Amino acid sequence: xxxxxxxxxxxxxxxxxxxxxxxxxxxxxxxxxxxxxxxxxxxxxxxxxxxxxxxxxxxxxxxxxxxxxxxxxxxxxxxxxxxxxxxxxxxxxxxxxxxxxxxxxxxxxxxxxxxxxxxxxxxxxxxxxxxxxxxxxxxxxxxxxxxxxxxxxxxxxxxxxxxxxxxxxxxxxxxxxxxxxxxxxxxxxxxxxxxxxxxxxxxxxxxxxxxxxx
Numbered sequence: 001x002x003x004x005x006x007x008x009x010x011x012x013x014x015x016x017x018x019x020x021x022x023x024x025x026x027x028x029x030x031x032x033x034x035x036x037x038x039x040x041x042x043x044x045x046x047x048x049x050x051x052x053x054x055x056x057x058x059x060x061x062x063x064x065x066x067x068x069x070x071x072x073x074x075x076x077x078x079x080x081x082x083x084x085x086x087x088x089x090x091x092x093x094x095x096x097x098x099x100x101x102x103x104x105x106x107x108x109x110x111x112x113x114x115x116x117x118x119x120x121x122x123x124x125x126x127x128x129x130x131x132x133x134x135x136x137x138x139x140x141x142x143x144x145x146x147x148x149x150x151x152x153x154x155x156x157x158x159x160x161x162x163x164x165x166x167x168x169x170x171x172x173x174x175x176x177x178x179x180x181x182x183x184x185x186x187x188x189x190x191x192x193x194x195x196x197x198x199x200x201x202x203x204x205x206x207x208x209x210x211x212x213x214x
Contacts, residue, residue, distance in 0.1 A: 025082060026082070026088055026091040026092040026095075027092075028091075028092035028095055028096060029077055029078075029079070029088075029091030029092040029094070029095045030078075030091075031095065032071075032074040032075065032076055033074065033075040033076075033077070033095065033098060033099050033102065034073065034074060035072065035073055035074060035075055035102070036052070036102070036106045038052055038053050038106055039051065039052045039102055039105060039106050040052075041067075041069060041075075043067055043069070045061075045063070046060060046061055046063070047059060047060050047061055048061055048067060048098065050098070050101045050102055050105050051105065052102070052104075052105030052106040053105070053106060054104065054105050054106065054107075054108055054173050055105055055173055056105065057101050057104065057105060057173070057174070059094075059097055059098060059101055061094065062087075062090055062094070064079050064080040064081070064084075064087050064090075065077065065078075065079055065090065065091070065094050066078045066079065066080065075098070077091065077094055077095040077098065078091075079091045100175045100176075103175075104172075104173035104174055104175060105173060108171055108172065108173050109171070109172055109173070109174075109175045109178050110169060110170060110171045110172075110178075111169075111170045111178060111179075111182045111201060111202065112167060112168070112169050112170075112201070112202055113167070113168040113169075113170065113182060113185060113186065113199055113200070113201055114166060114167055114168075114199070114200045115142070115144070115166045115167070115168075115189075115199055116166070116191075116196065116197055116198060116199075116200055117144070117145060117189070117195075117197035117198065118145075118197075119143060119145060120142075120143060120144055120145065120166060120189075120197070121142070121143045121165045121166065122140055122141065122142045122143070122162055122165060122166065122167075122168055123140075123141045123162060123165070124138060124139075124140060124141075124160065124161070124162045125138065125139060125141050126138060126139075127139040127153055127154075129153075133153065134155070134156065135153040135154060135155055135156065136153075136154045136155070136156055136158075138153075138154050138160070139151050139152055139153045139154060140152040140154070140160065140162070140168065140185070142188065142189075144188055144189040144199075145189070145197075150188045150189075152184070152185060152188070155181065157172055157173075157174060157177055158170060158171070158172050158177070158178070158181050159171040159172065168185065170182055170185075182201060185199060186198075186199045186201060191204065191206045192206070193206045193207060193208060193209045194208070194209055195208075196208055
C-alpha cells in the first residue's frame with residue numbers, strides 16, 4: 001500500500017527563495033597600493049601616518065579597516081566584513097585616500113591652468129597685506145576682461161608659479177585642497193561655450209556652440 005503523503009513529493013522540484021551567500025568585494029579597495037622606497041608609515045588602531053620627502057600627513061581609520069604592510073613594496077587595505085554596506089563603501093574610499101596621500105608625500109600633485117581670451121593675462125606679485133590673513137604673502141593678479149583686476153591670494157598649502165602670462169601652475173601635496181583652489185581660480189572666469197574663452201584646466205576643452213540667428 002502506497003501512502004499518499006509519500007507520493008506528494010514525487011516529480012516535484014524544490015526551489016529555495018532565499019538568496020545564496022555571496023562575497024562582496026570592492027574593485028577599488030582590493031587593489032594593492034604600490035609603496036615608493038622613500039615613503040614610511042606609522043600605524044595605530046585609529047590612524048595611519050604617511051611620511052615622505054615632501055612632508056607628513058595623517059589619515060583617520062575606521063575600526064573595521066585593516067592595513068597589511070607585510071610586503072615592503074605593496075600595501076593591502078581590507079575590512080573585517082565586506083558584507084556590511086558601510087564597511088564595503090569605506091573600503092574603496094579609504095584605499096583611495098591612502099593612495100593619494102602616498103603620492104602627495106612622495107611626488108605631489110600639480111594642475112596647469114590656461115587663460116584663454118583676448119587680453120587675458122596673469123602675473124605673480126607681492127601681496128601688500130603680507131601674511132596677515134594666513135596666506136603666503138603673494139597673490140595672482142589676473143586680467144580677465146573685467147573693468148578691474150582679479151586678485152587671488154595664495155594660501156600656504158599651495159605653491160603657484162606663472163611661467164607664462166597666460167599660464168598658472170599650481171602644486172600641492174593634498175589632491176583635494178589643490179582641486180578646491182584650482183576650482184576657485186577657475187570660478188572667476190569659467191570656460192564658456194560660445195567664444196571658447198575662460199580659464200581652462202589642463203587639456204580641458206569645451207564644445208563651441210553656434211549662436212542661433214533670429
